[in-house]
Amino acid sequence: MDGPSELGMIGENFDPGLGVRMREDGYESRSGSDNFEGASGDDQDAAAADGPAAKKKKKYHRHTPNQIQELESFFKECPHPDEKQRMELSRRLGLESKQIKFWFQNRRTQMKTQLERHENIMLRQDNDKLRAENDLLKQAMSSPICNNCGGPAVAGEISYEQHQLRIENARLKEELNRICALTNKFLGRPLSSSASPIPSQGINSNLELAVGRNGFGGLTNAGTTLPMGYDFGDGAMVPSMKPMVSELPPYDRSAFVDAALAAMDELIKMAQMDEPLWIKGLDGGLETLNYEEYRRTFSGMKPNGYTTEATRETGLVCLRGLALVETLMDVNRWAEMFPSMISKAAIVDVLSSGTGVPRDNSLQVMDAEFQVLSPLVPIRQVRFLRFCKQHSEHVWAVVDVSIDPCQDAANAHIFPNCRRLPSGCLIQDMDNKYSKVTWVEHTEYDDNVVHPLLRPLLSTGFGFGAHRWLATLQRQSDCLAVLLCPDMPGEDSTGITSAGRKSMIKLAQRMTRNFCSGVCASSIHRWEKVNIGSLGDDVRVMTRKNVSDPGEPPGVVLSATTSVWMPVTQQRLFDFLRNERMRSEWDILSNGGPMQEMVNVAKGQGHGNCVSLLRGSAMNASENNMLILQETWCDSSGALVVYAPVDVSSMNLVMNGGDTTYVALLPSGFAILPGISPSFHGAQPNGALLKPDSDGSGGCILTVGFQILVNSLPSAKLTMESVDTVNNLLACTIQKIKAALTAT
Incomplete structure (x- = not known):
């Protein structure tokens, strides 16, 4: 043929x-x-x-x-x-x-x-499929199950179940015929509806799959300017149904497919269109979405009283497009790529595993918790669809869109405090091993749950906006490039091996994840909030018990964190906190003396993006055998300084490339967010948003977090003295930092 x-x-x-x-x-x-x-x-x-x-x-x-x-x-x-x-x-x-x-x-x-032989094979497959479906229908009619309680249904419900199945079959066959008609239109030849035999794995999955997903990859996105592929091969586009959990909430899979296609169309338009959809700011201001034009172009209503944030950013990433697509579609690698933004993520269901290496037409249902490193911003828990499409040989798009409550029967009565509108990225491979990434973030949320200090930051898009995703992606991809380089820059003369450097970075990553969990109260750890009248509204104290985790000391762990406005620039505050010579100004671990940097492992080309090992000066080094592991980074989305005391024997094991799983540590540190003044109330006269510090405030938001072991017995009770001690530690540390910055 x-x-x-x-x-x-x-x-x-x-x-x-x-x-x-x-x-x-x-x-x-x-x-x-x-x-x-x-x-x-x-x-x-x-x-x-x-x-x-x-x-x-x-x-x-x-x-x-x-x-x-x-x-x-x-x-x-x-x-x-x-x-x-x-x-x-x-x-x-x-x-x-x-x-x-x-x-x-x-x-x-x-x-x-x-041709006749091919058609005969198709007809036999269709006949086998219908016979199997008929057997399943008979089985379901002979032993019906109640959808509500899971027990056997009464005899009177059998005819109703049969009637519903026939209606569903008719609808699915109509949908399949429509897809076959589209195939005939684009390929110029008829395609039998039985071209892709579908295995029978049970009555529910059979009926759901019979919607004809073999045409899923070829449905067009009207108005898309990128070249689209119509991959109606003989069975090539049949997705494999691989649920990641044993029991899934009842939902309409065909509605999810329609929502994913519509979201992909919207993402591409928002990534490619300029004015009048996007309004460019003056003097380096950020782009602002023209909501009137958006409503004319796309449909959709936001809940009453909800705030909308929409941002777009374009930049080069030191990662090939295919590798980036694989990272975004692998939930574990995705969470590791954005540790300060994603506290928890999981795949609920895989509606389509895609075709080939580039994950073309992959469709997943995902749960994720998005975070800003401040206790004053609640975690955003979102269930959404993630759809990947390869539009041409070197162009991909990955889009997310929240599942409407009406499509999720298990949560139909709940409207979340955040809804993710079509968001994601357009990826284009460049000739120099880089990728051009255009990131779009569009969200509706309830700002009543956000502290007034952080509302300006979120409303301007600097909390969860596109520039933060892209800046994090660029920094993390630079780190991967450095780790793969045979001669890693930034190492000193201590002679640490390549395996030792990787072990240090791995241990620092775990330290940073635990710090973010303590700041944002992620559900990945079972934190219990402490409600005491003496604590202010801007201070959050939580506790949990560690019994079996070897990466932490056993006992009762206390976390205390708060966020404050600092009248200094982000860069100045970051340089001050990471300066080991100024450490004695605020850190009680320094014992009042200067500290020395023993090892420095660079994680990128940016200034201060590294993992380091600190120790006290000669006069107090003999007083204890503790070292301080520290990770720092700074970019346009913010900055981070996280540290934890580690004993010398454990660090010797790590620096020789040993296993870091059993190194116990409790992190503390600082997160610096871009400066949007608390007095900020909107945008420029032309509607464009301001960049941080462009309003003349010259400030930033500092989040301070401590995790300490208050008792080595997991069965011990938390005392008021422990809470007062850590609360005073927060207040004293912030006061010392302000005093030191004012004096310099």
Whole structure:
């Protein structure tokens, strides 16, 4: 078979009297695309003259490979040559006109046979599928199960169940016929609805899959300017249904497919369109979404009283497009890539695993917790669809969109305090091993749950906006590039091995994740909030018990954190906190003396993006055998300084490349958010948003967090003295930092 288009021509023009006329004319030939044998006229005449006995010894004229190639090429252009064309081929190939005629007849016969064999296979598969579905329906009718309680249904419900199944079957068959019609439109040939046999794994999955997902990859996105692929192959687009949990909430999978396609269309438009959809700011201001134009272009209503944030950012990432797509579609790698933004993530269901390496048409249902490093901003818990589409050879798009409560029957009565509108990124491979990424974030949320200090930050998009995602992605991809480099920059003369550097970075990553969990009260740890009247509204104290985690000391762990406005720039505050010579100004672990940096492992090209190991000065180093592991980074989305005391023996094991799982530590540190003044009330007159510090405030938001072990016995009770101690520690640390910055 040379292609699907030939099948259509053969089916339309095949002559059923072909074989009879061949035998009547006394010619016989063997046809084949690669080994075609046709009888010559002379051989046939001699055989007729010698009688029946000679027919057994007759010889066949075998066409040369060149003749077969010429005939095949002409057949692709014209499978029904006329007399003039046959004469021209006869003259050019040195064959008789009848030989040319019969070769084409045999070739069409061969194609017709192949087509019939293919259709027979499809019909048998369709018949088997319907028979299996019929058996399942009979089984369901004979032993019906109640949808509410899971027990056996009464006899009166059987007819109703049967009626519902028939209605569902009719709807699914109608949907399948519609997809087949689309296939015929784009490929120019009919496609049997049974082209992709669907395995029967149970009554529910069978009915859901029968919607015809074999056409899923080819549904068009109207208005998309990127080249779209119509991959209606023979069964190539059938997604594999691999639920990640044993019991899934009841939802309409076909509605999810429609929502994913609509979200992809919206994301591409928002990533590519400029004015009037996006308004550019003056003097470096951020782009602002024109909501009137957005409502004219897209449909959708936001809940009353909800705030909308929409941002867009474009930049280069030191990561190839395919690797980035794999990172986004792998939930564990995705969470590791954005540790300060994602506290927890899980795949609920895989509606389509996609085709091939590039994850084309992969569709997943995911749960995630998004965070800003401040106790004054609640975690955003979102259930959403993630859909990946490869639009051309070097262009991908990954879009997220929240599941509407009406589509999630288990949570239909709950409207979340945050809804993720079509958001995601457009990825284009560049020639220099970089990717051009355009990130779009669009969210509706209830700002009543956010502390007034942080509302300006979120309303301008600096809390969960696109620039924060892109800046984090750029920083993390730079870190991967450095780790893969044979000569890592930034190491000192201590002689630490490559395995030791990787172990230090791995331990620092765990330290940072635990710090973020304590600041944001992530559900990944079972924190219990402490409610005491002496604590202010901007201070959060929590506690939990560690019994079995070897990465933490056993006992009662207390976390205390707060956020305050600092009248200094982000860069100045970051440089002050990471300066080991100024550590004694605020850190009680320094014992009042300066500290020395022993090891520095760079994690990127940016200033201060590293993991380091600190120790006290010579006069107090002998007082204890503790070292301080510290991770720092700073970019346009904010800055982080996280540290934890570690004993010398454990760090020696880590620096030699040992296992970091059993190194116990409790992190403390600082998160610095871009400065949006508390007095900020909106945007510039033209509607564009301000960048941090552009309003002349020259400040930033500092989050301070401590985790301490208040008792080594997990069964111990938390005391008021412990809470007062950690609360005073927060207040004193902030006061010392402000005093030191004012003095310098």
